[in-house]
Amino acid sequence: MSEAGDRWEAACLALRLLAIDPTGLKGLCLRARSGPARQAFLTMLDGMSxxxxxxxxxxxxxxLFGGIDLAATLAGEKMVFNQGLTSSPSMLVLTMxxxxxxxxxxxxxxxxxxxKGHCLIMLDEGAEASEHAPPALTERLAFxxxxxxxxxxxxxxxxxxxxxxxxxxxxxxxxxxGTEDISALVMLAARFGIDSLRAPLLALRAARALVALNGRDRITFDDLAQAARLIYPSRATMLPEDEDQPPPDTEPPAPQDQSQDGDNNEPSDGIPDEMLIDAVRAVLPAHLLDQLVPAGTTRGASGSGGAGARHKGNRRGRPLPSRAGRLDGTSRIDLVATLRxxxxxxxxxxKATPWAKGLLIRPSDIRLKRYEEKSDRLLIFVVDASGSAAMSRLGEAKGAVELLLAEAYARRDHVALITFRGIAADVLLPPTRSLVQTKRRLASLPGGGGTPxxxxxxxxxxxxxxxxSRGLSPTLAMLTDGRANIALDGTADRLRAATDAETLARLIRAQGIPGLVLDMSARPQDTLRALAAQMGAPYLPLPRADAKRLSGAISSALEG
Incomplete structure (x- = not known):
């Protein structure tokens, strides 16, 4: 069967398991735009209970949750409530x-x-990789x-x-x-860098549903492998390393009381069988490596998502729930919420004022409209063009920045380019949306000199x-090897250069500027890791990545 056919069969199996245990498996996230495959899959949802x-x-x-029925309450002079969509167990289908x-x-x-018996079906129709369903929900759904x-x-x-x-x-x-089943799934999740315990719990639920679907009475190795293939690949953050095999002459002898039947495939020591790892590895997405972020780093800084910072107001933007307040001449009243x-x-x-006519409105009833708008994001690239960087990774850094510039242009972000070499830093390109001008400045970027x-x-x-101050939301992306040797006043002093860099890193953190520090040296630098901690920014050491891998890691960290 082709790869596409395997994916369709896996999708159909996942839907059958969800129909058996919708409450335990929680739901699924379907990423597909309009087409025959999506339509056929949605038609199968009719089989859900x-x-x-x-x-x-x-x-x-x-x-969503219900509320006061305004017309019935006013007509009957008693509280009448509406039932929300979540009032009773149901399959919630979230479009877009x-x-x-x-x-x-x-x-x-x-x-x-x-x-309480709810099941969520999320229809992710994103056209770009940066457009995806909320991670807080996808992490809770089995498939x-x-x-x-x-x-x-x-x-x-x-x-x-x-x-x-x-x-x-x-x-x-x-x-x-059994305990062996649970241990195998937990250890398998750890081998693939899955740090959430929801994943093995959902995999165990899927394995039990497989047993029930096939009419058996106990979980087998095949059930564990199939459940892991359905649950783990989309959550994996790393590829498991091959365990070193001990030399034949140093292998410890088997205990005398160990069973010699040789037919027990169940893991007995809590370590997942290599066959389970191979089963999950076989269905990992082909582009997984380009999305990975090294362990120990966060997937994005606060406020550094694909859009700019949020600003609340009372005039324009996306509507937000109304809040109680006073009319001051600048706010807009929400009439329906006030009546409610x-x-x-x-x-x-x-009863207190029987002579009054009409609705009796008090100042405490006033509800004001609120809106939310997002500012444009400015991505500031801070590139180390010193001699040490030019000797190692400057060419790959240029390529990575150029790829990221194309993504930023597609999102209509502003970009700026700062380089530091010699004894000072230069703003080669102030904030702009011109992709051509940015790439031209980047291509002519020279290298050499000290590292200020x-x-x-x-x-x-x-x-x-x-x-x-101009309404943009800035985010820093710094690419350097971390070997600072020029102090802020331009003197060649490594100790003072490190101290000045740490002071400015703390200042950037105090100003609430999100960022990312990419270590482009041949070996990870502890000093640069400490500097990233001072900035409150993720630290990404990628010593052997090319320009595509560099841009993929930066994009994942900034968009996460």
Whole structure:
């Protein structure tokens, strides 16, 4: 079967398992734009046992959780409530999940964590890699399915048998899980760099659903392998290293009381069998290595996402829930929210003032409109063009920055370029959206001289503060080998150069400027790691990466 056919079969199997245990597996994230594969997959959702509710990224709290029925409350002079979409167990289908904000993600995560029988289907229609569903939700859902490149020829008929699903649901509660099964899944997750315990828990749920679907009474090695293949690949952050095999002459003898039957495939010492690792490795995404960020680093600094900082106001932008407040001549009243706040108090107020007519509104009922708008992001590249960097990685750094510039141009970000060499730093390119001009300046970037790291940090901090005063959201991306030898006053003094750099790094952190420090030296530098900690920025040592890998790691860290 082709690779596309395997992906379709895996997607259909995942949906069957979800139909058996929707509450335990929580749901799935389907990444696919409109097409025959997506339509065929969504048609199969009719086999789910839960009623379906459709959500939109701009759904209100009242629609989601329920609230006061304003018309019925005013007419009957008593509190009448509407039921929200989450009031009873249901399958929640979130369309355009890539546009869901962190506030909606937090509310839906709370619904899933409450274990009240809900199941979430997220439809991720993002066209670019930077457009994706909220990680807070995808991490809670068992299955991540990508059908974006599948065509009509790859889709085969795969209707779900309702009777088989009913029988499987009845058997699910009686399927046991052994300690060896749990240990194998946990250790396997660790080998692939999966640090969330939700992944092995979901994999165990999937293995039990497989047993129930196939009509067996216990979990086998094949069930564990198949469950891991469905759950782990999309969560993997590293490739497992091959364990060194001991020499034949140093191998310890087997204990005398060890079983000699040789047919026990179950892991007995808590270490996952290599066959489990091979099963997951076989279905890892081909582009996984380009998305990896080294262990011990964070995937992005605070406020350094794909868009600029958020600003709240009362005039324009994306609507936010109204809040209580006073009319001051500049704010706009939310009439519906104000009436909803006043409705429950009408019976009491009418008894207190029987001569009054109409609705009785008090200042405490006033609700004001709020909006949120995002500023443009400015990505400031701070590139080390000193002699030590030019001798090692300056060419690859230029290539990485050029690739990132193309991505920033596609997002309509502003970019700026600062280089430091000799005894000072230069702003080669002030904030601009001109890709051609930026690439021209970058191509002519010279190399050589000392490493005035402190001067580069000073120039970057000043430019970031100027950009912030103009309404931009600055983010620093510094590429250097960390061998500072020029102090801030231009003198050649390594000790003072390091001290000045640390002082400016702390200042940048105090100003709340997010950033990223990429170590482009042949070997990771402890001094540069400490400098990144002073800045409060992620530290990425990538000693053997080419320009494409460099740009991929930087993009992952800034967009995470």
């Amino acid at each position: 839960l009623p379906r509710s459709r959500l939109h990224p701009t759904i209100t709290d009242e629609q 999940a890539e546009r869901a904000g962190s506030d909606l993600a937090a509310k839906l995560a709370q619904v899933l964590d409450s274990d 991540h399915i990508d059908l974006d490149s599948l065509g009509l020829a790859d889709v085969t008929a795969a209707a779900m048998d309702p009777n088989a699903l009913i029988r499987a649901r009845a058997r699910l509660a009686s399927v046991p899980a 706040a006043a409705a429950p108090w009408q019976p009491l107020r009418r 790291l402190a001067a580069g940090l000073k120039a970057a901090g000043e430019l970031a503060m100027q950009a912030r």
